Amino acid sequence: MNIEDLTRPERRLWEAFPKGESVDLSSGDPAYDDLGQADRWGSERVVRAEVLVALLVGAVEPQPGQVAAVRLGGARITGSLNLGHAEVSVPLALTGCTFDDAPHLYWASMNSVHLMRCRLPGLIASGTRVDGHLWLEGSRISGGLWLDGANITGILNMSGVQLTNPGGDALLGDRLAVDANVYCDQGFSANGEVRLPGARVGGQLIFRGARLHNPSGAALYASRLDVAANVFCDGGFTSEGEIRLRGARVGGYLSFVGARLSAPERTALNADDLAVETDVYCSDGFSAVGAVSFAGARVTGQLSLRDAHLRNEQGTALSVQRLQAEELLLRTAEPITGIADLSYARISLLRDDAASWPARLQLDGLQYETLEPPLTARQRLDWLHRDTDGYAPQPYERLAQTYRSLGLDSDGRSVLLAKARDRRQTQGLPRKIVGWLQDILVGYGYRPFRAASWLIGLLAFGTIVFSFHKPAILNSDDTPHFNPFIYTLDLLLPIGDLGQERVFSPDGVYQWIAMFIVTAGLLLGLTVAAGATRALSRE
Structure with missing residues (x-):
C-alpha cells in the first residue's frame, strides 16, 4: 500500500x-x-x-x-x-x-x-487462535458472533456485550476452547441462541445478570460443556427459552441462585447427565416455568432447591430421576406445581418439608440413607400416597428401613403395615378377604400381639358361657372340680392339658361354641407365634 x-x-x-x-x-x-x-x-x-x-x-x-x-x-x-x-x-x-x-x-x-x-x-472468528485475550466488552454485535472451534489462551471477555440475531445463532461457540475465564455478565444479553456445545473453559464461566432470549428454541445450548471451575448463572440471570446443559461437566459449583427461567410446556433447564464436583444451587428465589431436569446427573455435594418456584402444570416440573447426590435439599418456597420425579435417585441425605410437598410424586426406586426431618409414619405415608404410579413395594420398604436405622421401630412397622394394606387394594376379592382377616386379627403380622386381645376376649366369652352351662362329665372316676375359666383356657391352648377338656364335654349348641373356641385358639395361637417370630427376625 x-x-x-x-x-x-x-x-x-x-x-x-x-x-x-x-x-x-x-x-x-x-x-x-x-x-x-x-x-x-x-x-x-x-x-x-x-x-x-x-x-x-x-x-x-x-x-x-x-x-x-x-x-x-x-x-x-x-x-x-x-x-x-x-x-x-x-x-x-x-x-x-x-x-x-x-x-x-x-x-x-x-x-x-x-x-x-x-x-x-457480525464477527466471524471460526477456528481463530488468539494468543492472549479476546476482549469484546460493551460491544454490540448483530448477525451472529462465530467462535466455533476458536482457541483463546487468555480471557474471553463479553461483559456488557449485546448480541442480536433473532431466530438464529447469536453466539456460535461449538468446540470453543478458552484457557482462562469467560465473562458474559454486566448487562450481557443475547437475542438468539447462545451455543457452547463441546466448549472447554479452563477457568470460570460467568453469566451473572445475563439476559438470554430465544423463546422458540434454546436460549443456551451447552451440552457436553466442560468448565474447570465454577459456573455462575445468577445475579439476576434470566432466560426465555431452554437452558441445555446435558452431559456438561463443572469442576466447581453451579449457581442458578435467583435465576428466572421460562420455557412453558417445555424443558426450562435440561441438566441430564450433568456432572458437578461440588454443589448445585437452584435456590433463593430461583424460578422455572417449564420442566427442570437433573435426570442421571451426578452431584458430589448438594443439589439445593431451597425457596425455589417450579411450575409445569401439564407434566413433570422436577425430575431427579437416577440422580446421584450427597444431599438433596427439596424445601421449595411453595409446593411444586406439576410432578416431582425422584424415581431411582440415590441420595445420602434427603431434606424436605411437608409444607412444600408437591401433590404428585414418583418415588419408585428412590434410595436414601437419612431423612431430615424424619417426621412421623403417618406424615411420611401421606408422602408415599402422592405417588402418581400407585402402589409399589420399594418406597415402603425403603422408608421402613430408614426408620429402623434411626431407632424408630414402631414407625417402621407402621409403614410396613400400610404397605400390606395398600397392596390389598390391588388384589382380587378372595385375597382381599384373607388380607382383611389378617389385618383385623394381627395387623398382617406387624401387630402380632393384637391376637392376644382376641384370645382374652374369647377366654372371657367362654368363661361366661360355661358358667351358666356346665358341660357333662365324660369320666366319673376322679373327676376334678369344674372351673369355667380353666375349662375355656384348656380349650384355647393348642398344646398342653389343664385337665378340664378331657373330662367335661358340652352338648348341643355349646358343643359348637367349644369347637369354635378350640379352632380360634389354634389359629390365633399360631398367628401370635408366627407374628412374634417375624417381628423378632426383623429386629
Whole structure:
C-alpha cells in the first residue's frame, strides 16, 4: 500500500503503529460520538479496513525497542476487515468503532484482540487462535458472533456485550476452547441462541445478570460443556427459552441462585447427565416455568432447591430421576406445581418439608440413607400416597428401613403395615378377604400381639358361657372340680392339658361354641407365634 494514498486519519494510524501508540478520532461530544450516529461522521473519522489489514500483516516494521500495535478509537471502518488464515503477531485494539461489514478472522492466528464498545454487523472468528485475550466488552454485535472451534489462551471477555440475531445463532461457540475465564455478565444479553456445545473453559464461566432470549428454541445450548471451575448463572440471570446443559461437566459449583427461567410446556433447564464436583444451587428465589431436569446427573455435594418456584402444570416440573447426590435439599418456597420425579435417585441425605410437598410424586426406586426431618409414619405415608404410579413395594420398604436405622421401630412397622394394606387394594376379592382377616386379627403380622386381645376376649366369652352351662362329665372316676375359666383356657391352648377338656364335654349348641373356641385358639395361637417370630427376625 502506498502511503501517499492514505487519508489523514489513516496516515495518523500508519505513523502511530510502529510505536504501538493510540489514535483517537472521537470528537469529545458524547452525543456525536454515539455509535448510532456513525452515519453522520465525516471523512475525518473514516478508516478503510484494508489499511488495518496491511498494518496487521506486516506492511510496516515495528520501531526498534517498541511494541507495535494497531490501537484505534472512535473510527468508522469501511470495507471488509478480512484476516482469514492470516498470521498476526501484533495486538489489535479498537475502541468505540463501528464497522460497515463483519470482520473475518476465521482460522487466523492473532496476538490479542480488543474490540471494546464497538458496533459490528457480525464477527466471524471460526477456528481463530488468539494468543492472549479476546476482549469484546460493551460491544454490540448483530448477525451472529462465530467462535466455533476458536482457541483463546487468555480471557474471553463479553461483559456488557449485546448480541442480536433473532431466530438464529447469536453466539456460535461449538468446540470453543478458552484457557482462562469467560465473562458474559454486566448487562450481557443475547437475542438468539447462545451455543457452547463441546466448549472447554479452563477457568470460570460467568453469566451473572445475563439476559438470554430465544423463546422458540434454546436460549443456551451447552451440552457436553466442560468448565474447570465454577459456573455462575445468577445475579439476576434470566432466560426465555431452554437452558441445555446435558452431559456438561463443572469442576466447581453451579449457581442458578435467583435465576428466572421460562420455557412453558417445555424443558426450562435440561441438566441430564450433568456432572458437578461440588454443589448445585437452584435456590433463593430461583424460578422455572417449564420442566427442570437433573435426570442421571451426578452431584458430589448438594443439589439445593431451597425457596425455589417450579411450575409445569401439564407434566413433570422436577425430575431427579437416577440422580446421584450427597444431599438433596427439596424445601421449595411453595409446593411444586406439576410432578416431582425422584424415581431411582440415590441420595445420602434427603431434606424436605411437608409444607412444600408437591401433590404428585414418583418415588419408585428412590434410595436414601437419612431423612431430615424424619417426621412421623403417618406424615411420611401421606408422602408415599402422592405417588402418581400407585402402589409399589420399594418406597415402603425403603422408608421402613430408614426408620429402623434411626431407632424408630414402631414407625417402621407402621409403614410396613400400610404397605400390606395398600397392596390389598390391588388384589382380587378372595385375597382381599384373607388380607382383611389378617389385618383385623394381627395387623398382617406387624401387630402380632393384637391376637392376644382376641384370645382374652374369647377366654372371657367362654368363661361366661360355661358358667351358666356346665358341660357333662365324660369320666366319673376322679373327676376334678369344674372351673369355667380353666375349662375355656384348656380349650384355647393348642398344646398342653389343664385337665378340664378331657373330662367335661358340652352338648348341643355349646358343643359348637367349644369347637369354635378350640379352632380360634389354634389359629390365633399360631398367628401370635408366627407374628412374634417375624417381628423378632426383623429386629
